[in-house]
Amino acid sequence: MTEATAQTGETGGGFSLAAIPLWAQFAAIIIFGVLLSLVWDGATRWPEEWIVPAAPWITEFIEWLKSEATIFGVEFKDITRGIGAALKAPVKWAEYLLYRGFKGIGLGPLPWVAVAAGVVIFAHWVGGVRLAIFCALTMIYLATFNVWKDSMKTMTIVIVAVPMAALLGVVLGIWVTRSRTASRIFSPMFDLMQATPHMAYLAPVAALFAFGPVTALIATVIFAMPPMARCTILGLQTVSSDVLEAGQMSGCTKRQLLWKVALPSSKRTLMLGLNQVVMQTLAMVVIASIAGATGLGHKLLYSLQQLRLGVAIEQGIAISLIAIVLDRLTQAYAYKETDHFAAGKSFVQRHKHLLLFLVILVVSYIAAEFYRWVKIPPAKFVWGSGDAKTVLFDAKLLARHMDQAIRDFNVVAFDYINPIRDWVTIWILLPVRDFFLWLPWPVFVGVIGLAAWRLGGLPVLLLCLALMFSFIVTGFWVETMKTTYLVLIAAALCVMIGVPLGIWAARSERVANVIMPICDTLQTFPSFIYLIPAIMLFRIGDFANIFAILPYATVPAIRYTYLGLKRIPPVTVEAGIANGATRWQRLWKVELPVALPEIMLGLNQTIMMALAMTAITALIGSTDLGQEVVRSISTQNFGRGILAGFFIAALGIIADRLIVSWSAERKRQLGVA
């Protein structure tokens, strides 16, 4: 096709861009940009006097909103205050229920025994004995490792945020399927929101609402809502036409058709949406500790900052276990099937799980009056009394031992680790970083712009240009390049690790059976906990940050490679075999080229996750956009934080548009779209 266009260009006699080879176009742009930077300093650094002071403007605007603005005669600050107060109520009730207790009526919080029993009984109901055992072990861990109360604090926001995000998502999802206008507004918005890292949400919300659990709640709800909306849209759009028509012919009104036919028929998809909401909520809640959420995330951050790694590990394991439990429970609930065996059984038989829980609840409330350990798990477990006391288990002591062990380990290991870290930092990381910092912006803009134009045409070009200039003209070039450099290096490493693993898994069922569950589990954990091993081994710095990104962002590279290879039609592979290709030839000449569009979508996901994780590494120290967000919340300089969050999202959007356009075009060419 390129040849044909080139020929038309020549015979037409006039100038045609397509007649110039692609590499030459890129080379021309790069040379032009570099030359420009030699004669004009403004190409290296956007001239100081041209910088648009957007950050102070936003900060001032927010100040104005909070002090003077009125909407329809109502003061803006009253609106935010009202929302804050309205949201505080459910948070308060959840706090009473889970760890504060209802002081007014002299009723304590749910005894931990009752909560633990409730989780285990629910697990047994939805998922059977194995899930129940796993949940029981998790509950025992939370109780014995001194993290019960913090877990409950975290769960407070989760149990308030999940119903709100789910409800909001369902309502918006329904609206999108019913109104073309809503669809035009919200569908692209949901896409963007899902590509936007956690951190970007925190600054704007923190700017409008005071530091505290309500801010964390709002940011969490906004962050966790899009998957629910998308699952609702997907569910409603995929209800089989027979079912819908049967509903219509049964004489349903529009409302009946929605509530009695369409929504219940898409229960499975809605439940998977709920699962994602729960997981996103948990991931956000632990990060929202910088905006005022208390609980495990807060404590973990504190432990990490103080390098109390033993405690950090205990807390990290707690978060991970909670994540796995929530994930498995919601999934089991989504796949739970109703069958006819329930009919004809007695009330007690049908509701034995619920009745058992109620009994335990009442008994434990009464027992809690007499035995304190029923109410709150003891700090340490002691056998006997008086002088004969022996400490069976003390989580704090264990943490101190772990701290010591890690210190001892590091003293030895640093002799080996430090040279590697330093070598990589000096010879790879710093040169790449310096390259990005040296890079004249016209080169960056030109290369990305040309790629955008070739891949997606004018709309993608304009979008990318607008996003790129937004961080150039506001003076965020350096921070953005630091983020870009970290993300690109991390993504490259993820691909180097993930693609071979994906190929290996696709080749061998046995390997797949090992790797894929690990991938599932790695994706279940809130990204925050990946900071722990990074700090443990490498302290702070770019090397540690990249190390923290790897386990999180490699998963999509593995998974999409695996799926891409698995989805190749057998005929294609067999044709390769029939033509006498060796195993390697088959892989390089047949399988990988056909699977490449899918693998590239994996790369896209990897970049998104690397971006999200890069921002989170700001919690332990970095100097890029994520750090701007974190700092803005503590200094109340919200303009910079909001912009930095937006630029993190902008980088994601640029990468996403480029890769998705390429992949779609390639799939079209391969005829597998």
Next chain:
Amino acid sequence: MPADVQIKCRNLWKVFGADPKGFLRRHNGAPTAEALADEGYIGAVQDVSFDVHQGEILIIMGLSGSGKSTLIRCITRLNDPTSGEMEYEGRDLLKLSEKELIDLRRHKFGMVFQNFGLLPHRDVLENVAFPLEVQGISKADRVERAKAMIDLVGLGGRESYFPRELSGGQQQRVGNARSLAVEPDIWFLDEPFSALDPLIRAEMQDEFIRLQSLLHKTIVFITHDFEEATKLADRIGIMKDGRMVQLATPEELVLNPADDYVAEFAKNAPRERIVSVGAIMQPATDSASGTVSSTAKIGSVAEQVLTSEHPVAVVDEASGNVVGSIDRHNVATSIFGTRAA
């Protein structure tokens, strides 16, 4: 027009494309096949007119893509026609308000779907009671009515099963029961047996005949299976490329196909079960021995005629008069075609 016409369709068009109504207007309501193709429109239903009579089984037959499913969706207003007229018992179907349409579906229409369209989250009883539930009928009443319907289709005892726990044939029965629960005047069936295995399909066809012998509904039935059509139909309408090629009794289709397309279908039809003696008889002759009824199907008298040395007299049942005769040669050619002669 006979008084027993229940549904009347005149010049129905259903065109898919960018601006179907404008397109029809530009072509004065009757575009040619070339015009459709040139402008990128699809004429799923083209200028179809027919009546459905009270109590008859009208079968619309055609290959996939012939427009039969679209036609039935036009009549039930699941898919509004682009132009044309439709009446149900004298009421203009296209001028019904939303409320009137829902009312009609709640009380007069029942429909069965190819993939049954059962609600996966409801058990058999709740599925069958569903049309009654949306009408707001009390729980006791609808359970009683649904149970009666479940018994009627032979699924008694499986009320609390969920659709995924049932076989295809059982799901089909649930679909039947649900569509009959409101005691509709007219029963639409859209390829109800196509998703079933051949053996089950035959069983469900017999079941259908049994139900109709009890209920005597007016039925509009869609199928792509000519044999199924001839087995069940009073009249068959054959569709091709959106047009109704011929609408007639099975016997007429077999004996006088309107064109090659219909003839191609009729060729493999079980003629002995379709064609009656009266249609192939010759003038009466004195040498006749024995009698057969003029309305009897050939298959049912074949043995008698083929074993008789002489032609057999054909008698009109009503008057008792001899109206013609039939011999071995007639029977053989009418069953096997002229090839056998």
